[in-house]
Amino acid sequence: MRCPICADEFAWPDEPVVSLYDAEHARYDLVDISALPAAKQADLTRRGYRACPNPSGDTTPHYLPATYADYSDPLVVGLIGAPTSGKTHLLTAMIRQAYTGGLRPYRITAAALDFRRHAHFRETYIEPFERGGALPGTHTGIIEAADILLLRGPGGERPVTFFDVAGEDLESPEARNRASRFLVGADAVIFVHASEDPLDTKRQVAESENKSFDLAIERLQGIEGARALPATIAVTKADRLRYQPPVDRWLRRGDEQVLNAERIRAESRDVYAYLHHVGAGASLRPFESFARSTLHFVSASGGDVVVGDDLTRRFPRGVRPVRVLEPLISILAMTGVIPGSEAEMVGRP
Ligand SMILES: Nc1nc2c(ncn2[C@@H]2O[C@H](COP(=O)(O)OP(=O)(O)OP(=O)(O)O)[C@@H](O)[C@H]2O)c(=O)[nH]1
Ligand SMILES: [Mg+2]
Ligand SMILES: [Zn+2]
Known part of the structure; x- marks a missing residue:
């Protein structure tokens, strides 16, 4: 199997041990579960972790959910974009909405696969975001995955690992070898343009x-x-274009309820024309470089951040994400998580 964090290939050890996280001592304890009854083994495995052997020795120690290898066909999705382009806000809004049943029209449910990682993501990003707080810029040098979800739907059960690294690292030729190593194992990419x-x-x-x-x-x-x-x-922060046709028309649609390849093609055409028109042709390179791609207008916060007297950055009327799941839904269609003949057509010319 391939580790979603370090992208190394290794054989998943078939041993009856799991690492359990001890919050009090902030460490993992290796537990032999072989003598326990099956129900307890299953429960500890569900909550437990396994240290990645990281054969190439190029990362800090990291742990994967002990059930990770139970699922075939895991997905790794990375976000790419300039500093402050809006990657973290978009990913936060996207994961939040996936959790609250946003993929139900596609008969997909989302759950945390890595409980510790998700708890951290929730506390650090989702909760402040829901309170209308602006999220901080991503620290440089972080190469851990943001969250690992388990999506269940008509296409089966698929673990999805999301990477959101600092735009500064993505632009730096020295740092990118470490920071963007996740690309080596990526199954899909979300390119973010502000x-x-x-x-x-x-x-x-x-x-x-x-x-x-x-x-x-x-x-x-x-x-x-x-x-x-x-x-x-x-194309995020599209709230800034909300009075501008045809962006206004797409934003007003809100979340879609059915998969429709032709509609996605129409939106992609409009976004293409917009980027071309504003002279952002360089941001169209992913469209030219990959056989299957889609383009979307999204807004993570629904409005601009305001700097208060105390210098905190907040969204004064709270956040109102618009169409943040559409890029993810296109990715899910193009990777077979959403199966079927309509999905087959998504992202094709
Ligand atoms: N108007 C508007 N502003 C947004 C939106 N999403 C993010 N922003 C603002 O854009 C700025 C940067 O957002 P981030 O999500 O931190 O950008 P990032 O790409 O993760 O940046 P790095 O982590 O530094 O690479 C913040 O000040 C946000 O307030 C949006 O949908 N609309
Ligand atoms: Mg960020
Ligand atoms: Zn690893």
Whole structure:
């Protein structure tokens, strides 16, 4: 199997031991479960972890849910985008909505597979986001997965690991070897482009380039079969374009309730035209580089952040995510998590 965190291949040990997390001492304890009754074994395995042997020795120690290898066909999904493009807010809104039944129209439920990781993600991102707080920029040098979910649906049970690293690392040729190693094992990529960024973009960026996209694509192209990797381009912060046709029309639709490849194609065409029109042609490279891709307008927060007198950054009217699941749904269709003939057509010309 391949570890979703370090992308190393290794044989999953078939031993009756699991590592249980001891919160009090902040450590993992190795427990031999062989003498326990089957029900207890199953329960401890469900809650337990296994240390990844990380044969290439290139990461800090990390643990996988002990049930990870029970599922065939795991997915690794990575977010790519410039610093402050909105990756973390989008992923937070997306995972939050997947948890609260947002994939029900596709008969998919989401649960945490890695309980500790999800609890951390919930406390650090989902809860502050729900309270209307702006999320901090992602620390550089972090190479751990953000969350590992288990999606259950007509396509079976699929673990999905999400990676959200700092845009700064994605743009840096030195750091990217570590930070974007997850790309080596990625099964799908969400490319995030921020529409108009008057608040955050203090830097001058040549319109002709999107460094994080370029570096990620370059790295992926070194991997066999990379052209077949499903990709989606999410133009986020689209709340800033809400009065602008045709963006207004897509945003007003809210969450879709059925999978419709033709509609996704129509939205993709509109996003393509928008990016082209505003001179962001460089952000269209994923569309040109991968055989199957879709493009979407999304908004994680529904509005701009406001800096208060105490310098905290908040969304004053709370958050109202718009169409944040659409990029994920396209990925799920293109990776077979949503099966069927309609899904087969998603992202194809
Ligand atoms: N208007 C608007 N602003 C947003 C939206 N999503 C994020 N932002 C703002 O964009 C800024 C950056 O968002 P992040 O999600 O932290 O961006 P990031 O890509 O994760 O940035 P790094 O972690 O530094 O790579 C924050 O100030 C957010 O308030 C959105 O949907 N609409
Ligand atoms: Mg971030
Ligand atoms: Zn590993």
